[in-house]
Structure formats: C-alpha cells, structure tokens
Amino acid sequence: MEKLSAEPPTVVSASTSKQPPPEKPEAVSLRTKIVLSFWAVILFLGLPTWWQTTSIYRADLPLQDMLNWADGFNTPTAIPLHIWISSPHISCSDAERIVRDTQQALDDLNEYPTLHQRLHLVNSRPSGQADKKEKGPLRTSCGEDTSSPSLGDPALKVHLEPANEGFAFELDPVIAEAVVRVPRNAATNTSQQLAEHLYGLFREEQIAAALQTVSLASHSQHAQAFLRSQPYDRVTKIEKQVNRAYKSSPEFHLTFSLFTASGAPSSWDVQDALKEHISPLVQALSSTSKFDVTTQIQLYSSYSPAIKPIIKDGLEGTFLQQKDLTAFVNAAEWPLAPSIGYGPTINFILYVPAKDEIPLRIDGVEGTSWLIPQWGGIQILNPPLSPDAIHGVVSLPPHLTKDLLRQPFEAFASQLLSVLGVPQADQFGKVLPLQLRLDVYKRFSTFTLYLKAASSLGSLARLAQRLSNIPIPKHVAELVDDAIGNLTAARHAFLESRWDSALTHSEIAYSDSEKAFFDKSMVGQVYFPDEHKVAVYLPLLGPIGVPLLVGLLRELKRFATRMRGLRK
Amino acid sequence: MAISLDRKTAAIYAGAALLRLLVLVAFPDLSDFLGEQVEISTPISSFKRLQEGLFLYQHGLSPYDGGVYHQAPLLLVIFEILPSALVFVALDLSNAASLHMIAEGLHLPTPRFRKLDGSIIAAAYLFNPFTILSCLGKSTSIFTNTAIIQAVLNAQSGNAFRAMFSLAIGTYLSMYPGLLLPPTLLMILKNKSQSTAGPILIMSYLGALAALLSATLVLTDGFWDFISSCYGAQLTVTDLTPNVGLWWYFFIEIFDSFRDFFIGVFWLHLAGYVGGLTLRLQDQPLFVITSLLGLFAIFKPYPSIADVSLYLGFLPMYSHILPLTRYTFIAASVLLYSTLLGPAFYHLWIYAGSGNANFFYAITLVWSLGLTILVGDTLFAVLRDEWEIERPEMRGKSVRQI
Known part of the structure; x- marks a missing residue:
C-alpha cells in the first residue's frame, strides 16, 4: 500500500542506543x-456512494390486501350457476311450482355455494317479440326477462315439456340445452328427479372447483366440508383428472411432431389432418385460451435407447412393455422445443417405427396411443408396408396420407381435451354435449386462474415480508395493483355469473401476478442474505480500511492526550 | 525555454522520428497488429474504434451510434484533416521535447540533485519500448499524455492559464487528468513569478472545460450520446474487454447488485491518493504528479502501456534518488517478465485455447504489482531524501518505518 509510505516516516536509527528525536510540530500537523x-474522501464521497448504490428500492405493496386475496377472504362465497328454465307449454303457476320445488330439492342435496345451481324461470321468447305480438298478461308475467342483467350467462337451458309418459331428461347432443318431459299428473317426485339430474350434471365440476379451492386458498373450510360430504372414490377420481391436466394458462402451444426411426416416411398431410381434427377444437376452445399450433418432422429419431421392445413367439412385430411407456420420449435427442414465448407447450408425437419393428404394439393393450400427464400424447403409427416400385423390396411409404393420419389425429383430438382437463362424460359415463363440456372447462379455467393469481399475490406478499433485503421495483407494484384491480373485477363477474368477463379479468390478473412474482430484478437478491455481504465487503475493503482506521485511531489518541495536557 | 540543438539532440530526435516513420510506412501490417493488442489499445484509446467513429462522422451520422467509439469528438476533427501516422509521430516528438524542456528547467532543493541533461530524458522517453509500441499501435492515449505533459510544462514555466487549459483538454479527452488539478495548482502557486490567485485558476480550468464540452455541440448533434458514451463508458465500465488493468476481471466476477458500489469504490480509490500525496509532498509537486501518473497507470479503468510510458517519461527526472531505492531490481525484472509473458498468456487464452482468463489476469496482476513496487519504492526514496536533508547525520544509515 502506497498509502503507508505516504504517511510520514517516523524513523529511528538502527543503532537503538539513542532515542529518536521528537517529531516536529509541522510534521505532526x-x-x-x-x-x-x-x-x-471516505466520508464525503464514499459514504454517499455506498448509500446511493446499495440502498434497495422497495415500492409500497398493499401487503395485507394481497394476503387477504391469497387467503381467500375475498373469494366470492357464492358463485351461482344459472340454469334457465322455460316452459312454453306449461301453465305459469305449474312451472313456477316446479322451479321452486326443484330449487328446494337442490338446496337440500347440496349446501356448497360455489357453482351452486340457481334455477330461473325465464320467458321463453325474446322480450322484443313478446312485447309486440303477444300481449297476453299470462305469458309476459311468467318468468324473468332473458335480457335482465341479473341472470348472467346460463350454464344450461332447460325446456319443460308436458308429457303423458313418465319423467325424462334428455340432453341435446351438441349445445347446452336439455328437454325435460314432465308428466301431467305432476307430483313432487318430478321436482326431485329434475333436481337430482341437474345436481349430477354439475357435481363433478363442483368437486373439481372445491379441490382447486382447497389446494390454492388457505381459507377453505367450506370446500373441505363439501369434499368430505362427497364419496371418497369420486373425489379421488376427479383429483386424478385434475392432476393429469395441464395447469390452466391463458395461452398454449401445441406441437405436433412426426418422429420416424428410419428415413421414411418423410412427409405427411398434416395441414389437412389439422384442419379436419384439431382446428374445430381449437376454434371452440379459443374463447378460453389462445392456441398456437406448430408441426415438425424429424427423421432418424428413434425412441429412448433405454427401452428394449420384446418379441413374442407366434406374434409378428414387436411389443413395448407397459412400464416403459413413460420413458418412451427420447428427451436427449428429440428436439421438443421448450416453450416459445409465453405459455406452456403441449406435445403430440406421432412415432413411425423402423421397418423391422413394424408392427410395434403395446404389450397387453389394444391401442397404440397413450397420454403423458401434463405433457401431451404419443401415438405409434404402423403404416402399411408396400413393395418398392423399382426393386420390389418391401419398405415404408415415403408419405403419410390424410387417410392414414385420420385415426392418429382423432386420438390426438381426444388427448388434447383430456390433457387440457375438458371433462369427457358425466358421472354415469354418459358423454356430455360438447358445448357443456367446453363451458365446464372455461369455468374451471377461469376459477383456477383466479385462484392462482390470488395465490401468487400472497406468495409475493410473504416474500416481500420475509426477505427485507430484496428490491421491489416500481413496475412490480404497478403489476400488483393491476392484478388486484382485475381480481376485483373478476369477483364481480363471478357473482353475476358473467363468465366471459370473469375469464378476461382472471387471465390478466394471472399473467400480471406471475410477472410480478417472477420479476428478474427481484429474484437476483433472494439468495443473497446479509451475512454474505460481509463476505463481499470485508476481503475487498479490509486491506484498505485497516491502515486508514489505524491512522485515524492514532490521530484521535494523540488529540486526546494533547487535550488532557492542555487541561493540566 | 528553447532546446539547444547540438548534434546529440538532433540525432536523438531524428533517430526516433525515422524509426517510427520507417515502421509505419514500411510495415503497415505491424501497426495494425499492434493496434489490436489489448495491452496497447483499450476501448477508450483504440485507433480502430476511432476509425469506426470517423467513418460514421464523415457520413453524417453520430459517431457514437455504433456503440463502439468512446472517445472525444475533437479527435475526429484532427484525424479528418491530418494523416494519422504523422499525428502520432509528431505528438511523440513534441512530448519528448516538452519533457526535455521540463528537465532542463527543473531545480530540486536537494543536495543529491544534479542538473539534468534534457536530451537524455527525451531519449529515455523516445526510445522506451512502451512509448514506441503505443505510438506504432496508434493508441489515442497519446493525446491525453500530451495534454498532461503540456500542463506540467506550462505550470513549471509559469504560464498558469495555458497549464489550466492543457489540463482541461486532458480532462475533456479522458477525465482522469482532472485529478491532477491539485498538484498542478500547487506547482503553479509555488512558482515565485506567478501571481494569479488559486480560485481564478480553478475558474479558468472549469471555463476551459465548459468551452471544450460546448464545442462538442458544434461537432455532433448528440451531446448526451457523447457524454454517456465517452465518460459513461469510463464511469460505469461497460466494456469489459481484457486489458492490463485490474477492473475488467473484477467486474466480470462481482455480483450484479454490488457492481455500482464497487465502481464507486474503485474510482474513489483512484481519487483518494490525490489529497494525501499532494499534502505530503508539498515541496515537490512534480513528484506528486509523477507518482499519481504511476498510480493511474495501475488503477484507472482502462489502462494501457501508453499510461506507463508517460509515467516512465517523468520518472528519469528523479534519477538522483536511485541510490536510495531498495527494490528497483525486483520492480524492473517483474515488469520485464510480465511484459514478455503477458502477450504469451493472452495468446494461450484467446487463440491457442490452452489457457483460460486466469492466466492473463494473473500476469496483469504481476504487472500491476511491479508498477506498485516501482511507485512505492520511488516514493520511499524521495521521502528518505527529504529526511536526509532534515538530518544530514543519518546519511547512509538503514531505516525502518514505525
């Protein structure tokens, strides 16, 4: 250190016989x-620099608000599920009685208020027509006006029809409507049956919502009580379904890949197949999430080398063992691109085995496709072998036609639905109308995003409370405010059962809260506790600091002795 | 003060000029090669980057657009008009002549001091391999060096305002010469023939600096581009290209959150020496400047061998303290050793791939250590010299610091 030598050399001779002469006063001063x-320099420049460069900016966050959202205090307790009932051919009083009794029965069956069905007797005709043509007081007074804002979006439209035979509940195959035949000699029995049907129709959705509430919000006694009241095996079945599905997200990427073990086939009619099987689904789901579709072909891309297919005597081709299916994906070599942009990627893989393995099947199972939870679907395609035109050698077709792709893409379509968590059938295994299924998916998605956004806010609040040394930039505070605003808007939409608006707000709240929680400038210092700072400061500043400190102490000591001398 | 032109002096200057021009004209590739060596050209003194800026400037664009050029726009004007080879050779010769004049006019109040032969000092500067290499490598640090030497020359000969203006040019070109303001002021004020008050000089320095900065407005449109690109690059050390200094490796490794703080620490470390040295060596302001130049060559953000050549240009004026130094042999061998090994290790790391960054960084540490020994040792010798004046009976006795 030159500084040391810069200090005045108070020097003694090597022959220590005589004392060094006293320092001159000029030298001392x-x-x-x-x-x-x-x-x-240290005090007037160093300290401000230190203060300026190491102080941590912490924007004010509404911590208690955020925690309240995460704890579920602000989650609407009752999210009504409106069911419109119209009864053009039943007298008004009868219809009103049926609706009242059914509602009564529904309330008796189930007390859990989230996604609880609310029946409304509605005027079956559009209000404009009713005013113009039919002036009869009987009809106009019967039921609520469908355009009334308090009704929200209907989850199901039920038409009551008088019938001579017994009670019947018939769902439309496509749209979310049902026709209920009510016997003329109506008894309370009718209402009871109707209530049970409706309850059964939405029961799984309600269980799934309760499961999400339990897993994402901390105040969930109602949901827990409701789950305890339900049969255990049903709850676990739905839990499995929920876990299998991809986490809800405002955006998904779908990647369809053709992997071939050899050089053929090297092309496929993927556009036609997509148009036929996937596009309609994507179209229908687009009101819930945004979907990007990409495709790729990879030649000479065999499955994971760890897998050894077995050969069975007397059966042609090779067999994959069931335990190997989860390890089938060759993660090291298959270029299954990580998510591009925002949102997760769902993979669909069409695998064409090498010629000598054809047909490649799964041991003990009929089909050749399977689903990997939260990842995507795989399908093995064994194309028909055809003799080569020139040499006559049996070989794989160079091109996969639309017809060959039909069956795999049908499988992909159903896999897409189950990977997304769109329910397939009701509790009795009866396939539900598509619109109803998509609506259920949309509602579930909305609810999940809403809960997740709230939960992220809570995590952020806890993080900010626990780690007092992480910076909180201004834009994080803005994102949090935005997310809370959107959550509040979504909550109102829930209460009014306006699902589209709830979804929009939940999506914004979700992406804002995720952005805020994963902000780059915050996580940098999460793993940098205070004691590590000593390890940074000390070795770097210690060597400079010690001589400076010793010099200062010496001066202070000298000053003190002089003051004492003066006082004497 | 004029230089007496005897045959020896003429031979030195002519020889140096011939050597430089010969290499620049006959081996232009060598000049380009040297210009790419990290020891010679840094992001703030590279001639290649200057050409990039010049190209943009000549085509009517802001020279700072590419994010490559970090030097003052005044240089662009100079190189737009004059051929570069001549500029560098002429500056080197003028630096030598200025050192020559400083040496001739130097009188130190110590019995050891003998009247200096200016032409020897000039020769020591002109034939110093570091000077030759940085001239051939066209390091633009030479402009700053010229400004500093001019400031010292004018301060010594009593031209207070010219000294302040020169220092302002140096500050404008590369900032750090501003730290030489206190010793330069001291030098001017110690001059008996000078009667201007200190505050007026400081005002004139600031005025000159402001004038130079506002000249930028005439040259380029983007004044803030210039500030952020020229001074911001030095203040925040954005370009971490390896060089012989200590900053680049440290700021590659430091945690991001501490980066700003340690940039502050490094700069304050550089500035911290000014006050102490100026106070302690009040009687020898030239030696304060010399030692500070040595420290800057070690601790400034983008040092190169051009800075060392400036320090070694001033140091021979203190050859009378040579008997009092203790570690000159070690310092000299360490410098020689790292000069030879530095390029070799850089080659191993970047081109051969058989070494890593630590090889080069280690050798720059050794280089800095050698310079530190040299600075510390000469400082010790000067202080010892002072002490011997005070107590003549202690001459030749060994001392120890307490």
Missing part, C-alpha cells in the same frame, strides 16, 4: 491533515 484528507 501534516500527518493529521493527510489522515483527514483520506477520511474526507
């Missing part, structure tokens, strides 16, 4: 000045 000049 010069030394004081020098020490002070170093300390002036």
Whole structure:
C-alpha cells in the first residue's frame, strides 16, 4: 500500500542506543491533515456512494390486501350457476311450482355455494317479440326477462315439456340445452328427479372447483366440508383428472411432431389432418385460451435407447412393455422445443417405427396411443408396408396420407381435451354435449386462474415480508395493483355469473401476478442474505480500511492526550 | 525555454522520428497488429474504434451510434484533416521535447540533485519500448499524455492559464487528468513569478472545460450520446474487454447488485491518493504528479502501456534518488517478465485455447504489482531524501518505518 509510505516516516536509527528525536510540530500537523484528507474522501464521497448504490428500492405493496386475496377472504362465497328454465307449454303457476320445488330439492342435496345451481324461470321468447305480438298478461308475467342483467350467462337451458309418459331428461347432443318431459299428473317426485339430474350434471365440476379451492386458498373450510360430504372414490377420481391436466394458462402451444426411426416416411398431410381434427377444437376452445399450433418432422429419431421392445413367439412385430411407456420420449435427442414465448407447450408425437419393428404394439393393450400427464400424447403409427416400385423390396411409404393420419389425429383430438382437463362424460359415463363440456372447462379455467393469481399475490406478499433485503421495483407494484384491480373485477363477474368477463379479468390478473412474482430484478437478491455481504465487503475493503482506521485511531489518541495536557 | 540543438539532440530526435516513420510506412501490417493488442489499445484509446467513429462522422451520422467509439469528438476533427501516422509521430516528438524542456528547467532543493541533461530524458522517453509500441499501435492515449505533459510544462514555466487549459483538454479527452488539478495548482502557486490567485485558476480550468464540452455541440448533434458514451463508458465500465488493468476481471466476477458500489469504490480509490500525496509532498509537486501518473497507470479503468510510458517519461527526472531505492531490481525484472509473458498468456487464452482468463489476469496482476513496487519504492526514496536533508547525520544509515 502506497498509502503507508505516504504517511510520514517516523524513523529511528538502527543503532537503538539513542532515542529518536521528537517529531516536529509541522510534521505532526501534516500527518493529521493527510489522515483527514483520506477520511474526507471516505466520508464525503464514499459514504454517499455506498448509500446511493446499495440502498434497495422497495415500492409500497398493499401487503395485507394481497394476503387477504391469497387467503381467500375475498373469494366470492357464492358463485351461482344459472340454469334457465322455460316452459312454453306449461301453465305459469305449474312451472313456477316446479322451479321452486326443484330449487328446494337442490338446496337440500347440496349446501356448497360455489357453482351452486340457481334455477330461473325465464320467458321463453325474446322480450322484443313478446312485447309486440303477444300481449297476453299470462305469458309476459311468467318468468324473468332473458335480457335482465341479473341472470348472467346460463350454464344450461332447460325446456319443460308436458308429457303423458313418465319423467325424462334428455340432453341435446351438441349445445347446452336439455328437454325435460314432465308428466301431467305432476307430483313432487318430478321436482326431485329434475333436481337430482341437474345436481349430477354439475357435481363433478363442483368437486373439481372445491379441490382447486382447497389446494390454492388457505381459507377453505367450506370446500373441505363439501369434499368430505362427497364419496371418497369420486373425489379421488376427479383429483386424478385434475392432476393429469395441464395447469390452466391463458395461452398454449401445441406441437405436433412426426418422429420416424428410419428415413421414411418423410412427409405427411398434416395441414389437412389439422384442419379436419384439431382446428374445430381449437376454434371452440379459443374463447378460453389462445392456441398456437406448430408441426415438425424429424427423421432418424428413434425412441429412448433405454427401452428394449420384446418379441413374442407366434406374434409378428414387436411389443413395448407397459412400464416403459413413460420413458418412451427420447428427451436427449428429440428436439421438443421448450416453450416459445409465453405459455406452456403441449406435445403430440406421432412415432413411425423402423421397418423391422413394424408392427410395434403395446404389450397387453389394444391401442397404440397413450397420454403423458401434463405433457401431451404419443401415438405409434404402423403404416402399411408396400413393395418398392423399382426393386420390389418391401419398405415404408415415403408419405403419410390424410387417410392414414385420420385415426392418429382423432386420438390426438381426444388427448388434447383430456390433457387440457375438458371433462369427457358425466358421472354415469354418459358423454356430455360438447358445448357443456367446453363451458365446464372455461369455468374451471377461469376459477383456477383466479385462484392462482390470488395465490401468487400472497406468495409475493410473504416474500416481500420475509426477505427485507430484496428490491421491489416500481413496475412490480404497478403489476400488483393491476392484478388486484382485475381480481376485483373478476369477483364481480363471478357473482353475476358473467363468465366471459370473469375469464378476461382472471387471465390478466394471472399473467400480471406471475410477472410480478417472477420479476428478474427481484429474484437476483433472494439468495443473497446479509451475512454474505460481509463476505463481499470485508476481503475487498479490509486491506484498505485497516491502515486508514489505524491512522485515524492514532490521530484521535494523540488529540486526546494533547487535550488532557492542555487541561493540566 | 528553447532546446539547444547540438548534434546529440538532433540525432536523438531524428533517430526516433525515422524509426517510427520507417515502421509505419514500411510495415503497415505491424501497426495494425499492434493496434489490436489489448495491452496497447483499450476501448477508450483504440485507433480502430476511432476509425469506426470517423467513418460514421464523415457520413453524417453520430459517431457514437455504433456503440463502439468512446472517445472525444475533437479527435475526429484532427484525424479528418491530418494523416494519422504523422499525428502520432509528431505528438511523440513534441512530448519528448516538452519533457526535455521540463528537465532542463527543473531545480530540486536537494543536495543529491544534479542538473539534468534534457536530451537524455527525451531519449529515455523516445526510445522506451512502451512509448514506441503505443505510438506504432496508434493508441489515442497519446493525446491525453500530451495534454498532461503540456500542463506540467506550462505550470513549471509559469504560464498558469495555458497549464489550466492543457489540463482541461486532458480532462475533456479522458477525465482522469482532472485529478491532477491539485498538484498542478500547487506547482503553479509555488512558482515565485506567478501571481494569479488559486480560485481564478480553478475558474479558468472549469471555463476551459465548459468551452471544450460546448464545442462538442458544434461537432455532433448528440451531446448526451457523447457524454454517456465517452465518460459513461469510463464511469460505469461497460466494456469489459481484457486489458492490463485490474477492473475488467473484477467486474466480470462481482455480483450484479454490488457492481455500482464497487465502481464507486474503485474510482474513489483512484481519487483518494490525490489529497494525501499532494499534502505530503508539498515541496515537490512534480513528484506528486509523477507518482499519481504511476498510480493511474495501475488503477484507472482502462489502462494501457501508453499510461506507463508517460509515467516512465517523468520518472528519469528523479534519477538522483536511485541510490536510495531498495527494490528497483525486483520492480524492473517483474515488469520485464510480465511484459514478455503477458502477450504469451493472452495468446494461450484467446487463440491457442490452452489457457483460460486466469492466466492473463494473473500476469496483469504481476504487472500491476511491479508498477506498485516501482511507485512505492520511488516514493520511499524521495521521502528518505527529504529526511536526509532534515538530518544530514543519518546519511547512509538503514531505516525502518514505525
């Protein structure tokens, strides 16, 4: 350190026989000045620099609000599920009685208020027509006006029809409507049956919502009580379904890949197949999430080398063992691109085995496709072998036609639905109308995003409370405010059963809260506790600091002795 | 003060000029090669980057657009008009002549001091391999060096305002010469023939600096581009290209959150020496400047051998303290050793791939250590010299610091 030599060399001769002469007063005052000049730099420039560069900006976050959202205090307790009932051919009083009794029965069956069905008797005709043509007081007074804002979006439209035979509940195959035949000699029995049907129709959705509430919000006694009241095996079945599905997200990427073990086939009619099987689904789901579709072909891409297919005597081709299916994906070599942009990627893989393995099947199972939870679907295609035109050697077709792709893409379509968590059938295994299924998916998605956004806010609040040394930039605070605003809007939409608006707000709240939680400038210092700072400061500043400190102490000591001398 | 032109002096200057021009004209490739060596050209003194800026400037664009050029726009004007080879050779010769004049006019109040032969000092500067290499490598640090030497020359000969203006040019070109303001002021004020008050000089320095900065407005449109690109690059050390200094490796490794703080620490470390040294060596302001130049060559953000050549240009004026130094042999061998090994290790790391960054960084540490020994040792010798004046009976006795 040159500084040391810069200090005045108070020097003694090597022959220690005589004492060094006393320092001159000028030398002493010069030394004081020098020490002070170093300390002036430290105090007047160093300290402000230190303060300026290491102070942590922490924007104010509404911590308690955020925690309240995460704890579920602000989650609407009752999210009504409106069911419109119209009864053009039944007298008004009868219809009103049926609706009232059914509602009564529904309330008796189930007390859990989230996604609880609310029946509304509605005027079956559009209000404009009713005013113009039919002036009869009987009809206009019967039921609520469908355009009334308090009704929200209907989850199901039920038409009551008088019938001579017994009670019947018939769902439309496509749209979310049902026709209920009510016997003329109506008894309370009718209402009871109707209530049970409706309850059964939405029961799984309600269980799934309750499961999400339990897993994402901390105040969930109602949901827990409701789950306990339900049969255990049903709850676990739905839990499995929920876990198998991809986490809800405002955006998904679908990647369809053709992997072939050899050089053929090297092309496929993927556009036609997509148009036929996937596009309608994507179209229908587009009101819930945004979907990007990409495709790729990879030649000479065999499955994971760890897998050894077995050969069975008497059966042609090779067999994959069931335990190997989960390890089938060759993660090291298959270029299954990580998510591009925002949102997760769902993979669909069409695998064409090498010629000598054809047909490749799964041991003990009929089909050749399977689903990997939260990842996507795989399908093995064994194309028909055809003799080569020139040599006559049996070989794989160079091109996969639309017809060959039909069956795999049908499988992909159903896999897409189950990977997304769109329910397939009701509790009795009866396939539900598509619109109803998509609506269920949309509602579930909305609810999940809403809960997740709230939960992220809570995590962020806890993080900010626990780690007092992480910076909180201004834009994070803005994102949090935005997310809370959207959550509030979504909550109102829930209460009014306006699902589209709830979805929009939940999506914004979700992406804002995720952005805020994963903000790059915050996580940098999460793993940098205070004691590590000592390890940064000390070795770097210690060597400079010690001589400076010793110099200062010496000067102070000298000053103190002089003051004492003066006082005497 | 004029230089007496005897045959020896003429031979030195002519020889140096011939050597430089010969290499620049006959081996232009060598000049390009040297210009790419990290020891010679840094992001703030590279001639290649200057040409990039010049190209943009000549085509009517802001020279700072590419994010490559970090030097003052005044240089662009100079190189737009004059051929570069001549500029560098002429500056080197003028630096030598200025050092020559400083040496001739130097009188130190110590019995050891003998009247210096200016032409020897000039020769020591002109034939110093570091000077030759940085001239051939066209390091634009030479402009700053010229400004500093001019400031010292004018301060010594009593031209206070010219000294302040020169220092302002140096500050404008590369900032750090501003730290030489206190010793330069001291030098001017110690001059008996000078009667201007200190505050007026400081005002004139600031005025000159402001004038130079506002000249930028005439040259380029983007004044803030210039500030952020020229001074911002030095203040925040954005370009971490390896060089012989200590900053680049440290700021590659430091945690991001501490980066700003340690940039502050490094700069304050550089500035911290000014006050102490100026106070302690009040009687020898030239030696304060010399030692500070040595420290800058070690601790500034983008040092190169051009900075060392400036320090070694001033140092021979203190050859009378040579008997009092203790470690000159070690310092000299360490410098020689790292000069030879530095390029070799850089080659191993970047081109051969058989070494890593630590090889080169280690050798720059050794280089800095050698310079530190040299600075510390000469400082010790000067202080010892002072002490011997005070107590003549102690001459030749060994001392120890307490």
